[in-house]
Amino acid sequence: MLPEQRIHGLAAEFDTPGAIYRAAQALRSEGYQRLDAHTPFPIHGMEKVLGLPPSRVPWICLAGGLFGCAGALLLQWWTSAVDYPWVISGKPLFSLPAFIPITFELTVLFAAFGAFFGMLALNRLPRPHHPVFGYSRWQRVTDDRFLLIVEASDPLFDLEETPRRLEQLGGRHIELLEEE
Amino acid sequence: MSEHAVAATLSLDEAPRLEVERLDGARVRLLVAGVAALGLAALGLLSDPRQLLHSYLTAYVYWTTLALGALFMVLVHHATKAGWSVTVRRPAEALATSFPLLALLFLPVLLGMHELYHWTHHDAVAADPVLAGKAGYLNQPFFVLRAIVYFSVWSALGRYFYRLSVAQDRSADPELTKRMEWWAPLGILAFALTLTFAAFDWLMSLDPHWYSTIWGVYVFAGAAVGGFALLGLVSVALVHSGAVGRDLIRTEQLHDLGKWVLAWVIFWAYIAFSQFMLQWYGNLPEETVFYHHRWHGGGVWRALSVLLIAAHFCLPFLFLLGRWSKRREAFLAVACGWMLVMHYVDIYWIVMPNYHGEAGLKLGTDLLTLAGIGCLVAAWVLKRLRGQALVPVGDPRLPEALRYDTGV
Numbered sequence: 001m002l003p004e005q006r007i008h009g010l011a012a013e014f015d016t017p018g019a020i021y022r023a024a025q026a027l028r029s030e031g032y033q034r035l036d037a038h039t040p041f042p043i044h045g046m047e048k049v050l051g052l053p054p055s056r057v058p059w060i061c062l063a064g065g066l067f068g069c070a071g072a073l074l075l076q077w078w079t080s081a082v083d084y085p086w087v088i089s090g091k092p093l094f095s096l097p098a099f100i101p102i103t104f105e106l107t108v109l110f111a112a113f114g115a116f117f118g119m120l121a122l123n124r125l126p127r128p129h130h131p132v133f134g135y136s137r138w139q140r141v142t143d144d145r146f147l148l149i150v151e152a153s154d155p156l157f158d159l160e161e162t163p164r165r166l167e168q169l170g171g172r173h174i175e176l177l178e179e180e
Numbered sequence: 181m182s183e184h185a186v187a188a189t190l191s192l193d194e195a196p197r198l199e200v201e202r203l204d205g206a207r208v209r210l211l212v213a214g215v216a217a218l219g220l221a222a223l224g225l226l227s228d229p230r231q232l233l234h235s236y237l238t239a240y241v242y243w244t245t246l247a248l249g250a251l252f253m254v255l256v257h258h259a260t261k262a263g264w265s266v267t268v269r270r271p272a273e274a275l276a277t278s279f280p281l282l283a284l285l286f287l288p289v290l291l292g293m294h295e296l297y298h299w300t301h302h303d304a305v306a307a308d309p310v311l312a313g314k315a316g317y318l319n320q321p322f323f324v325l326r327a328i329v330y331f332s333v334w335s336a337l338g339r340y341f342y343r344l345s346v347a348q349d350r351s352a353d354p355e356l357t358k359r360m361e362w363w364a365p366l367g368i369l370a371f372a373l374t375l376t377f378a379a380f381d382w383l384m385s386l387d388p389h390w391y392s393t394i395w396g397v398y399v400f401a402g403a404a405v406g407g408f409a410l411l412g413l414v415s416v417a418l419v420h421s422g423a424v425g426r427d428l429i430r431t432e433q434l435h436d437l438g439k440w441v442l443a444w445v446i447f448w449a450y451i452a453f454s455q456f457m458l459q460w461y462g463n464l465p466e467e468t469v470f471y472h473h474r475w476h477g478g479g480v481w482r483a484l485s486v487l488l489i490a491a492h493f494c495l496p497f498l499f500l501l502g503r504w505s506k507r508r509e510a511f512l513a514v515a516c517g518w519m520l521v522m523h524y525v526d527i528y529w530i531v532m533p534n535y536h537g538e539a540g541l542k543l544g545t546d547l548l549t550l551a552g553i554g555c556l557v558a559a560w561v562l563k564r565l566r567g568q569a570l571v572p573v574g575d576p577r578l579p580e581a582l583r584y585d586t587g588v
Contacts, residue, residue, distance in 0.1 A: 044584070045585055058502075089463065097456070097457055097461075100453060100457065101457070
């Protein structure tokens with residue numbers, strides 16, 4: 001048996017998306033709060049059943065977009081109107097219409113950066129190891145099995161009761177996951 | 181998920197419908213109101229026929245582009261084998277059948293061609309090498325012939341998709357879906373060509389010296405904004421009035437319609453700016469004349485240009501960006517109604533500077549023609565919906581529409 005602070009959680013395998021969905025729903029209704037799921041494909045509604053809060057990625061994406069927009073305008077204003085003023089085809093030095101394409105592109109670029117790197121950061125990726133890799137049948141999760149995790153930090157987590165409950169709900173191959 | 185499973189199919193008897201008695205009464209009132217409004221507007225012939233014809237063309241193009249937007253929604257639904265939009269498709273199908281009526285309502289434009297289109301004046305063409313060079317395309321018989329082609333294509337498309345969809349309500353035959361999916365991509369091709377040339381003929385040739393090769397896309401973008409905004413507004417109205425249950429037109433459908441409107445708002449701005457920037461940067465007089473009229477031409481045109489940037493793009497873009505606005509019926513209705521107003525401003529801004537110059541606005545004929553054609557089109561749509569299910573209950577993808585989750 002592992003010492004308690006070394007336990008990441010309990011993992012149970014389910015055969016179908018319906019089974020893991022129902023199991024997560026049952027556990028949530030009983031008061032479990034720290035659940036996680038690993039599935040070969042996205043299951044609609046799973047994030048609601050797991051009780052995950054709305055993603056914060058859109059806000060990071062918005063911040064990235066605003067940064068790109070402001071940065072592009074500043075860059076063009078500084079280079080074209082301040083640092084090296086040069087009249088091009090009779091247009092004003094600071095010519096908003098001419099600056100829109102760059103502004104648009106950098107807005108999109110940094111919004112995409114915000115979404116992509118924000119997602120990685122919130123997921124704490126890249127990360128070489130995760131306790132769930134210790135699960136003996138982990139590879140099946142990328143194929144045709146559905147893995148439900150009850151984390152040890154859950155207030156209802158109990159080394160006797162939780163595995164029993166997972167088994168009642170149809171979970172199989174229930175294993176303890178070791179903290180890295 | 182099976183947990184959310186709704187009754188997989190809906191029988192035709194359970195399908196939501198509009199109440200026939202109320203519908204017939206409303207249709208008669210709309211017909212009377214439409215004819216009365218157009219009759220009142222026709223009094224404008226006595227004072228200022230050119231004003232009236234420009235008002236009429238604005239209103240006419242407004243409603244035609246809405247019908248074209250609806251037709252495009254139906255086409256793209258089938259071309260992409262969409263499941264989510266099954267329950268909001270019927271109103272679009274009904275509106276997309278209105279082209280025979282719109283062909284009839286095009287007659288005043290043909291009769292008033294001489295007042296609307298400078299290139300119909302033979303002496304002007306003879307004295308102007310540019311117009312003479314375009315006479316092979318811009319001449320009255322060819323203009324009429326092209327209009328006949330446009331209305332034939334649009335009427336045939338609208339009628340085909342409406343008839344098969346309604347037939348499927350009764351037969352629930354998936355084969356009909358396959359046929360519609362086979363024709364939809366070809367329909368989009370025909371739609372794109374006819375809309376592009378109609379935009380050249382009816383709007384761009386108002387100023388026959390000016391040209392923009394992206395013009396068709398610009399008009400299409402406006403049509404798509406308007407068509408999807410109207411569909412969003414109608415969908416909210418249908419669930420709000422209880423005509424269609426919220427188990428059929430779900431928050432998911434409204435959210436996705438809101439996404440479409442947002443996407444078209446962005447697309448419209450992208451195309452509008454692309455057209456503007458190339459002509460502004462090129463700075464050739466024969467191209468910049470269009471924007472010169474609308475910026476330095478006096479009158480309200482500069483104010484309307486700014487309004488289009490701020491209220492046809494910036495405001496709705498920010499408002500529809502978040503999830504919160506698209507999933508609330510009242511907010512979505514406000515956004516869609518707003519875009520329908522802005523689409524009118526867009527068409528007005530295209531057509532009217534060709535007449536007004538610095539003259540003040542005469543909103544009387546503008547509003548009368550807008551209401552008149554609108555009432556007649558609405559009466560036509562109610563006729564198409566009479567006795568029909570408001571949701572295509574025989575569609576094999578209906579279960580998908582009833583259970584999908586749009587995500588974020």
